[in-house]
Amino acid sequence: xxxxxxxxxxxxxxxxxxxxxxxxxxxxxxxxxxxxxxxxxxxxxxxxxxxxxxxxxxxxxxxxxxxxxxxxxxxxxxxxxxxxxxxxxxxxxxxxxxxxxxxxxxxxxxxx
Amino acid sequence: xxxxxxxxxxxxxxxxxxxxxxxxxxxxxxxxxxxxxxxxxxxxxxxxxxxxxxxxxxxxxxxxxxxxxxxxxxxxxxxxxxxxxxxxxxxxxxxxxxxxxxxxxxxxxxxxxx
Numbered sequence: 001x002x003x004x005x006x007x008x009x010x011x012x013x014x015x016x017x018x019x020x021x022x023x024x025x026x027x028x029x030x031x032x033x034x035x036x037x038x039x040x041x042x043x044x045x046x047x048x049x050x051x052x053x054x055x056x057x058x059x060x061x062x063x064x065x066x067x068x069x070x071x072x073x074x075x076x077x078x079x080x081x082x083x084x085x086x087x088x089x090x091x092x093x094x095x096x097x098x099x100x101x102x103x104x105x106x107x108x109x110x111x112x
Numbered sequence: 113x114x115x116x117x118x119x120x121x122x123x124x125x126x127x128x129x130x131x132x133x134x135x136x137x138x139x140x141x142x143x144x145x146x147x148x149x150x151x152x153x154x155x156x157x158x159x160x161x162x163x164x165x166x167x168x169x170x171x172x173x174x175x176x177x178x179x180x181x182x183x184x185x186x187x188x189x190x191x192x193x194x195x196x197x198x199x200x201x202x203x204x205x206x207x208x209x210x211x212x213x214x215x216x217x218x219x220x221x222x223x224x225x226x
Binding site: 031034036041042043044046049051087093097098099100102103 | 217
C-alpha cells in the first residue's frame with residue numbers, strides 16, 4: 001500500500017527554540033491525520049490530529065499544518081522543552097477504516 | 113479512565129513455549145488493535161477487532177493467535193515463536209465512528225524469544 005514518510009531522521013533543537021517535524025504522505029484519499037509522541041520504553045502518545053477539511057489546528061504548544069496540495073503534514077512545537085525529547089510519528093487514516101499507517105518516525109533531541 | 117493497560121510488561125520465552133499477552137481498556141471503545149514494533153521502527157498493524165469480531169488480519173503468521181473475549185479485553189496467544197518475533201507488542205483501542213478517531217495505546221509488552 002501507499003506509505004507515509006518523514007524527511008529528517010533526527011532533529012536536535014536547543015531548549016526554548018521551536019521545533020518543526022515534517023511528514024510527506026502519498027495517499028491522496030487519506031482524510032485523517034495524527035501525530036504521536038513515543039518516549040523510550042513507552043507506547044505512542046496522542047499529540048494532535050487534523051482532518052482533511054482543515055489546514056491548521058492548534059493545541060497546547062503544538063500546531064499541525066496540513067497541505068493537501070503537496071501531501072505534506074507538519075508538527076510545530078513551540079518553546080521546546082527537555083520533556084519533548086522523543087520519537088514523533090505521523091499517521092494517516094483513510095475513510096475511517098480503523099487502519100492507521102505510520103510514518104517512519106523522527107527523533108527529536110532537546111539540548112538543554 | 114483513558115488508559116490502556118497491558119500485561120506483562122516484559123516476557124522472555126523459548127521457542128517451544130506457549131504464552132499470552134493481555135490488554136484491557138475501560139473507555140467503551142469497540143475497536144481494539146495489536147501492533148508489533150521493532151526498535152527504531154514505526155508500529156506495524158497485526159490485527160483489528162471491531163465489535164469483538166476480527167475485522168483485519170495483516171497476514172500475520174498463525175503462531176500469533178488473537179482473541180477478544182469481551183469489549184474490554186484483548187489477548188494475543190503466542191506459540192512456537194521465532195527469535196525474529198522479539199519486539200514490543202502494543203495494544204490500542206479507539207471508538208468506532210465515521211471519519212476515523214485517534215487510537216489510544218498501551219505501554220506495550222517487551223517480548224524476547226530465546
